[in-house]
Amino acid sequence: RRRGDHLISVRTEHKAVLDPLARLGRRGYEVTLLEVEQHGSPRAGWLDPQRVADAIREDTSLVSIMLANNEIGVIQPLREIAVLCRDRGVTIHCDATQAVGKIPVDVQDLNVDLMSFTAHKIYGPKGVGALYVRQSRPAVRLEPQITGGGQQDGLRSGTLNVAGIVGFARALELCAQEMPAEPARLLALRNQLWKQLRHGVDNLQLCGPALEEAYNPSTAVRLPGNLDVAFGNVDGEALLLAMGDLAVSSGAACSSTDPGPSHVLLALGMTGDLARSTLRFGLGRFNTAEEVDIAAATVGAAVNRLRKLG
Known part of the structure; x- marks a missing residue:
């Protein structure tokens, strides 16, 4: 200060x-x-x-x-x-x-x-x-926020979570090993999902920056496994409930107790109703092309069914 x-x-x-x-x-x-x-x-x-x-x-x-x-x-x-x-x-x-x-x-x-x-x-x-x-x-x-035993060079006192630290380090090692190929694989899956959603559902809007056709770490403006879609004329929470076991999120998963529309989407200038109609898809290490096909079909069927209900 x-x-x-x-x-x-x-x-x-x-x-x-x-x-x-x-x-x-x-x-x-x-x-x-x-x-x-x-x-x-x-x-x-x-x-x-x-x-x-x-x-x-x-x-x-x-x-x-x-x-x-x-x-x-x-x-x-x-x-x-x-x-x-x-x-x-x-x-x-x-x-x-x-x-x-x-x-x-x-x-x-x-x-x-x-x-x-x-x-x-x-x-x-x-x-x-x-x-x-x-x-x-x-x-x-x-300046330390937690004082006491002086651990971690006095910056954060308290008994260290050794098992968690070792697990963290191993997770980082695995990510580094996969890094040359994994972003490109996730980008391809993400683009496949977006293409299939657009084919099965009318009037979709992409939230966030444009999707790249190929992964280039020096020019990328979007995470390769991220897709956020506004469906319009449907409530995101209702859509979640209509999709059974498909694991997606409406807004930020870390703010699941907040019933309001996403502050991120509102900051982009989206209306509250449009922001409430969004789903966020996060593709990761264990996802496959077959799962993308299933996800696109499940979401498409649920959106079209809810729109018909009014």
Whole structure:
């Protein structure tokens, strides 16, 4: 806080960041939440680095931008944003929970100061995560939130979850081994699902950035396994109930207790009714082309049936 009380983030950020920022706002900090590209744009959800540059002030102490969005899969230009922050002497934190294990992530290449991620998003154990803290140019100094035994260099006291840590490390190793081929495989499955949904259901809208035809890590603007679709004239929750054992999500799975429309989709400029009609599909390691066929047929039948009911 020595630099100032101004914090910057994005309206589409995860609640795990937005809620702590709101709490800090109630304690005297000033929080600026930046706008993103709107629904219908081929880069919907994307944050223009110039918006960050324009928002940084002399009293800005932290910028927090997620690398990839959990709902619409948009990949933010963290490298360019980090350069802006470094040039202005502002610490930058990156929530990379949705990106690590799904796309190549290199903290040195991204040039971030802090990066958080977790195990359960990459098939690792629940209840364990990691925070990368830059140790040079200059080192980032953190004040511990949990004190006591002085574990983890005094940054987070408490008995370590050794089994969880080992499982986390192994999950990362497996993701790294699969990385050259897995993103391209998931992208092909995702595009197959979108094609079949469009064939079986009328008046669909894609939420988030356009779908790439081929995976290129240097130019990708969307996670390869992510698909978020607005069906219109149907309620997403009712659609979930109509699909039996098919595992999909309406909005953010982490906000399942919030009955309102997704804050991410509303930030894209979508109406509440349209946002409520969306389903989010997350394709992963164990999904197959046959399962995509089944999913597309199941969703299509359920949507058409509910639309007929009015």
